[in-house]
Amino acid sequence: xxxxxxxxxxxxxxxxxxxxxxxxxxxxxxxxxxxxxxxxxxxxxxxxxxxxxxxxxxxxxxxxxxxxxxxxxxxxxxxxxxxxxxxxxxxxxxxxxxxxxxxxxxxxxxxxxxxxxxxxxxxxxxxxxxxxxxxxxxxxxxxxxxxxxxxxxxxxxxxxxxxxxxxxxxxxxxxxxxxxxxxxxxxxxxxxxxxxxxxxxxxxxxxxxxxxxxxxxxxxxxxxxxxxxxxxxxxxx
Ligand SMILES: [Zn+2]
Numbered sequence: 001x002x003x004x005x006x007x008x009x010x011x012x013x014x015x016x017x018x019x020x021x022x023x024x025x026x027x028x029x030x031x032x033x034x035x036x037x038x039x040x041x042x043x044x045x046x047x048x049x050x051x052x053x054x055x056x057x058x059x060x061x062x063x064x065x066x067x068x069x070x071x072x073x074x075x076x077x078x079x080x081x082x083x084x085x086x087x088x089x090x091x092x093x094x095x096x097x098x099x100x101x102x103x104x105x106x107x108x109x110x111x112x113x114x115x116x117x118x119x120x121x122x123x124x125x126x127x128x129x130x131x132x133x134x135x136x137x138x139x140x141x142x143x144x145x146x147x148x149x150x151x152x153x154x155x156x157x158x159x160x161x162x163x164x165x166x167x168x169x170x171x172x173x174x175x176x177x178x179x180x181x182x183x184x185x186x187x188x189x190x191x192x193x194x195x196x197x198x199x200x201x202x203x204x205x206x207x208x209x210x211x212x213x214x215x216x217x218x219x220x221x222x223x224x225x226x227x228x229x230x231x232x233x234x235x236x237x
Contacts, residue, residue, distance in 0.1 A: 035086035040094035050195035061095045139220045153234050177231045180224050187221045
Protein backbone atom coordinates (compact mmCIF):
# COMPACT_ATOMS: atom_id res chain seq x y z
CA UNK A 1 0.00 0.00 0.00
CA UNK A 2 2.62 2.52 1.06
CA UNK A 3 4.29 2.68 -2.34
CA UNK A 4 4.07 6.42 -2.77
CA UNK A 5 7.14 8.33 -1.66
CA UNK A 6 6.39 11.64 -0.07
CA UNK A 7 9.28 14.00 -0.69
CA UNK A 8 8.91 15.52 2.75
CA UNK A 9 9.17 12.11 4.46
CA UNK A 10 12.02 10.73 2.34
CA UNK A 11 14.59 12.05 4.76
CA UNK A 12 17.79 10.34 5.74
CA UNK A 13 17.60 7.76 8.51
CA UNK A 14 18.64 9.12 11.92
CA UNK A 15 20.69 5.99 12.59
CA UNK A 16 22.47 4.88 9.40
CA UNK A 17 22.12 8.02 7.27
CA UNK A 18 20.51 6.19 4.33
CA UNK A 19 17.17 7.23 2.88
CA UNK A 20 14.28 6.07 5.01
CA UNK A 21 11.79 3.76 3.28
CA UNK A 22 8.72 5.44 4.66
CA UNK A 23 7.74 7.76 7.44
CA UNK A 24 8.04 4.79 9.79
CA UNK A 25 11.04 2.56 9.08
CA UNK A 26 14.44 2.78 7.40
CA UNK A 27 14.87 0.70 4.26
CA UNK A 28 18.50 -0.02 5.04
CA UNK A 29 18.76 -0.66 8.78
CA UNK A 30 15.00 -1.22 9.44
CA UNK A 31 15.05 1.05 12.47
CA UNK A 32 11.98 2.94 13.53
CA UNK A 33 12.05 6.59 12.47
CA UNK A 34 11.21 9.61 14.67
CA UNK A 35 7.52 10.09 15.37
CA UNK A 36 6.34 13.36 13.88
CA UNK A 37 2.80 14.70 13.64
CA UNK A 38 1.22 13.70 10.35
CA UNK A 39 -2.27 13.36 9.01
CA UNK A 40 -3.93 9.94 9.02
CA UNK A 41 -3.80 9.53 5.24
CA UNK A 42 -0.08 10.19 5.18
CA UNK A 43 0.43 7.87 8.11
CA UNK A 44 -0.79 5.05 5.87
CA UNK A 45 0.97 6.44 2.80
CA UNK A 46 -2.34 7.25 1.16
CA UNK A 47 -3.56 10.13 -0.94
CA UNK A 48 -6.45 12.20 0.41
CA UNK A 49 -9.13 10.17 -1.31
CA UNK A 50 -12.39 8.93 0.08
CA UNK A 51 -12.72 5.60 -1.70
CA UNK A 52 -10.45 3.32 0.20
CA UNK A 53 -9.46 -0.34 -0.10
CA UNK A 54 -10.53 -1.46 3.38
CA UNK A 55 -8.94 -4.91 3.11
CA UNK A 56 -5.59 -3.33 2.22
CA UNK A 57 -5.99 -0.77 5.01
CA UNK A 58 -6.65 -3.52 7.55
CA UNK A 59 -3.68 -5.54 6.33
CA UNK A 60 -1.39 -2.51 6.62
CA UNK A 61 -2.79 -1.76 10.07
CA UNK A 62 -1.88 -5.24 11.31
CA UNK A 63 1.52 -5.14 9.59
CA UNK A 64 2.39 -1.83 11.28
CA UNK A 65 0.93 -2.97 14.62
CA UNK A 66 3.30 -5.92 14.62
CA UNK A 67 6.30 -3.85 13.57
CA UNK A 68 5.59 -1.22 16.25
CA UNK A 69 4.88 -3.68 19.05
CA UNK A 70 6.58 -2.60 22.31
CA UNK A 71 8.13 -6.07 22.80
CA UNK A 72 10.29 -5.46 19.73
CA UNK A 73 11.77 -2.35 21.36
CA UNK A 74 12.52 -3.79 24.78
CA UNK A 75 16.25 -3.46 24.15
CA UNK A 76 16.16 -0.43 21.87
CA UNK A 77 17.12 3.10 22.89
CA UNK A 78 14.64 5.10 24.91
CA UNK A 79 14.07 7.37 21.87
CA UNK A 80 13.08 4.39 19.74
CA UNK A 81 10.84 3.06 22.49
CA UNK A 82 9.15 6.45 22.70
CA UNK A 83 8.73 6.74 18.91
CA UNK A 84 7.25 3.26 18.64
CA UNK A 85 4.74 4.10 21.38
CA UNK A 86 3.71 7.40 19.80
CA UNK A 87 3.45 5.76 16.39
CA UNK A 88 1.35 2.90 17.81
CA UNK A 89 -1.06 5.39 19.22
CA UNK A 90 -1.11 7.39 15.95
CA UNK A 91 -1.71 4.11 14.12
CA UNK A 92 -4.77 3.27 16.22
CA UNK A 93 -6.23 6.76 15.82
CA UNK A 94 -5.59 6.75 12.08
CA UNK A 95 -7.09 3.31 11.56
CA UNK A 96 -10.17 4.09 13.64
CA UNK A 97 -10.82 7.28 11.68
CA UNK A 98 -10.13 5.91 8.22
CA UNK A 99 -11.92 2.57 8.39
CA UNK A 100 -15.29 4.15 9.21
CA UNK A 101 -16.94 5.76 6.16
CA UNK A 102 -18.46 8.72 7.99
CA UNK A 103 -15.50 9.32 10.32
CA UNK A 104 -13.19 9.25 7.28
CA UNK A 105 -15.32 11.79 5.44
CA UNK A 106 -15.49 14.05 8.49
CA UNK A 107 -11.75 13.76 9.01
CA UNK A 108 -10.97 14.66 5.41
CA UNK A 109 -13.30 17.65 5.60
CA UNK A 110 -11.52 18.79 8.76
CA UNK A 111 -8.19 18.51 6.94
CA UNK A 112 -9.72 20.68 4.23
CA UNK A 113 -10.46 23.32 6.82
CA UNK A 114 -14.14 22.64 7.38
CA UNK A 115 -15.44 23.04 10.91
CA UNK A 116 -18.21 20.52 11.38
CA UNK A 117 -20.57 21.39 14.17
CA UNK A 118 -22.73 18.98 16.10
CA UNK A 119 -21.24 16.14 14.13
CA UNK A 120 -19.74 13.95 16.76
CA UNK A 121 -22.06 12.15 19.13
CA UNK A 122 -19.78 13.27 21.96
CA UNK A 123 -20.44 16.90 21.12
CA UNK A 124 -24.18 16.26 20.91
CA UNK A 125 -24.11 14.41 24.22
CA UNK A 126 -22.17 17.19 25.93
CA UNK A 127 -24.67 19.73 24.60
CA UNK A 128 -27.57 17.65 25.92
CA UNK A 129 -25.96 17.14 29.31
CA UNK A 130 -25.24 20.82 29.74
CA UNK A 131 -28.86 21.50 28.86
CA UNK A 132 -27.84 23.59 25.87
CA UNK A 133 -30.35 23.91 23.08
CA UNK A 134 -29.60 22.05 19.92
CA UNK A 135 -28.69 24.71 17.44
CA UNK A 136 -29.02 22.60 14.33
CA UNK A 137 -30.92 24.23 11.56
CA UNK A 138 -33.65 22.08 10.03
CA UNK A 139 -32.63 21.15 6.49
CA UNK A 140 -35.35 22.74 4.29
CA UNK A 141 -36.25 19.44 2.62
CA UNK A 142 -37.08 17.98 6.05
CA UNK A 143 -39.26 20.82 7.35
CA UNK A 144 -42.52 19.01 6.72
CA UNK A 145 -41.38 15.71 8.29
CA UNK A 146 -39.96 17.48 11.33
CA UNK A 147 -43.17 19.46 11.82
CA UNK A 148 -45.23 16.28 11.64
CA UNK A 149 -42.89 14.42 13.99
CA UNK A 150 -43.04 17.18 16.59
CA UNK A 151 -46.84 17.00 16.50
CA UNK A 152 -46.72 13.24 17.04
CA UNK A 153 -44.23 13.56 19.88
CA UNK A 154 -46.39 16.17 21.54
CA UNK A 155 -49.46 13.96 21.25
CA UNK A 156 -47.52 11.10 22.80
CA UNK A 157 -46.39 13.27 25.71
CA UNK A 158 -49.85 14.63 26.33
CA UNK A 159 -51.31 11.12 26.23
CA UNK A 160 -48.77 9.93 28.76
CA UNK A 161 -49.57 12.82 31.08
CA UNK A 162 -53.21 11.76 30.99
CA UNK A 163 -52.13 8.20 31.68
CA UNK A 164 -53.30 6.83 28.36
CA UNK A 165 -51.41 5.75 25.28
CA UNK A 166 -52.93 6.17 21.88
CA UNK A 167 -51.88 3.13 19.81
CA UNK A 168 -52.31 5.21 16.69
CA UNK A 169 -49.66 7.67 17.87
CA UNK A 170 -47.28 4.80 18.65
CA UNK A 171 -47.87 3.29 15.21
CA UNK A 172 -47.30 6.69 13.63
CA UNK A 173 -44.03 7.16 15.47
CA UNK A 174 -42.80 3.70 14.49
CA UNK A 175 -43.60 4.51 10.88
CA UNK A 176 -41.72 7.82 11.20
CA UNK A 177 -38.74 5.96 12.64
CA UNK A 178 -38.68 3.54 9.69
CA UNK A 179 -38.90 6.45 7.29
CA UNK A 180 -35.95 8.26 8.91
CA UNK A 181 -33.92 5.04 8.93
CA UNK A 182 -34.60 4.61 5.23
CA UNK A 183 -33.45 8.22 4.74
CA UNK A 184 -30.17 7.39 6.48
CA UNK A 185 -29.60 4.54 4.05
CA UNK A 186 -30.31 6.87 1.16
CA UNK A 187 -27.80 9.35 2.56
CA UNK A 188 -25.15 6.60 2.70
CA UNK A 189 -25.77 5.99 -1.00
CA UNK A 190 -25.44 9.71 -1.77
CA UNK A 191 -22.26 9.82 0.27
CA UNK A 192 -20.64 7.23 -2.01
CA UNK A 193 -21.57 9.24 -5.08
CA UNK A 194 -19.91 12.30 -3.55
CA UNK A 195 -16.82 10.25 -2.65
CA UNK A 196 -16.43 9.41 -6.32
CA UNK A 197 -16.86 13.07 -7.23
CA UNK A 198 -14.24 14.08 -4.66
CA UNK A 199 -11.74 11.46 -5.81
CA UNK A 200 -12.23 12.47 -9.45
CA UNK A 201 -12.10 16.23 -8.86
CA UNK A 202 -9.27 17.76 -10.85
CA UNK A 203 -8.78 21.18 -9.34
CA UNK A 204 -9.45 23.10 -6.16
CA UNK A 205 -12.55 24.77 -7.57
CA UNK A 206 -14.15 21.41 -8.30
CA UNK A 207 -13.09 20.10 -4.91
CA UNK A 208 -14.62 23.10 -3.14
CA UNK A 209 -17.95 22.37 -4.81
CA UNK A 210 -17.88 18.71 -3.74
CA UNK A 211 -16.67 19.67 -0.27
CA UNK A 212 -19.68 21.94 0.27
CA UNK A 213 -22.05 19.20 -0.86
CA UNK A 214 -20.37 16.74 1.52
CA UNK A 215 -20.80 19.15 4.41
CA UNK A 216 -24.49 19.64 3.62
CA UNK A 217 -24.99 15.88 3.36
CA UNK A 218 -23.25 15.14 6.67
CA UNK A 219 -25.30 17.84 8.37
CA UNK A 220 -28.48 16.29 7.00
CA UNK A 221 -27.28 12.87 8.16
CA UNK A 222 -26.54 14.16 11.63
CA UNK A 223 -29.95 15.81 11.75
CA UNK A 224 -31.80 12.67 10.68
CA UNK A 225 -29.83 10.59 13.19
CA UNK A 226 -30.95 12.93 15.95
CA UNK A 227 -34.56 12.51 14.77
CA UNK A 228 -34.23 8.71 15.00
CA UNK A 229 -32.78 9.13 18.50
CA UNK A 230 -35.61 11.44 19.55
CA UNK A 231 -38.21 8.95 18.33
CA UNK A 232 -36.45 6.09 20.13
CA UNK A 233 -36.26 8.11 23.34
CA UNK A 234 -39.95 8.94 23.11
CA UNK A 235 -40.98 5.34 22.43
CA UNK A 236 -38.85 4.00 25.29
CA UNK A 237 -39.73 6.66 27.82
ZN1 LIG B 1 18.72 3.37 8.70
